[in-house]
Amino acid sequence: MNYRVTLLPGDGIGPEVTKAAVDVMKFIANKFDVDIQTTEELMGGCSYEKHGTPLTDETLQACYDSDAVFLGAVGGYKWDSLPHRLKPEAALLKLRKSLGLFANIRPAKVYSAFVNSSSLKSEIINNTDFIVFRELTGGIYFGEPRGMDENKGWNTMVYSREEVIRIARMAFLTARRRNKVVTNVDKANVLEVSQFWRNVVEEVSKDYPDVELRHMYVDNAAMQIVRNPKQFDVIVTGNIFGDIISDIAGMITGSLGMLPSASLGKDYALYEPVHGSAPDIAGKNIANPIAAITSVAMMFEHTFEMDKAAELIYSAVSKTLGNGYRTADIGKETDKIVSTDEMTKLIKDEIENIYNEQAIGVFTL
């Protein structure tokens, strides 16, 4: 098979973690005999510096022409005072909207090696494994009217039936392959838009009688995630609630530096680590590449439909962490501290080991 992947390394640590991710992507592609061509484009602050805009038409076109997009990270203090439309964040929102990436998937899974790094007690966090499905191209992020003048500022939270149906279906389909519980998170006790959202999710749930549907108000959900995260399997929610909930979910797993994400639409897909551009540690070869590397695992799973390849990456990451290796950002004195490049190499070595063990296993069968 031949695939084209557009790389948007972006700003700060983005280029370093992208390099690590591509390294693993090509290594795996080679093993599984698929051909992945990559092209690199500017996006974010780096694009603003060169072209005066954080997202050019050329970059957007390159994304339209590819099977998947990989994004490192965008943004930095340097561009914080620019007008809204020139900020790196505006480019990200435009990219999501233009590619129709309505479903943002953020898994909150605790690696056993990380149970003691969480801000929660180990007995609360161990074995936590849930996924947040965040609606990504609607809601208050994009609703009209929006604006501000000297006396007020305003935004509009609006959802159409179609927008709710498509994200809800994805959540139910995923729950069906997992523990069969969808928790819908909204604010239906106050907002009409949430009452409407909830009604539509209820309608959709009728097509998935094997999956249990629960409802939770967003403030309670925030509390429940830190109280008893094991109660969740799949969470489905709107854009702004999902933004907030997925940061909470990410943090309790030990480090945002560990978490991948996928943003999927009908025709396109974008993969990016959940963490930001961390400009303070950029260029030092100390950033943690694991979220970027596991974002590549999500790419193999969702775009290339190569679950085996994805599992191989996840297992290699778990094994490497289990062996005590950490990048400096998440390491303690007792850990074996390694650089970004070394961590990437260790993960590739583990991929090789596990791959060979599996090959021997198949052979002896």
Ligand code: IPM
């Ligand atoms: C995220 C980020 C973005 C968002 C920002 C950078 C626009 O926080 O991906 O969660 O709010 O969606």
Ligand code: MN
């Ligand atoms: Mn966010």
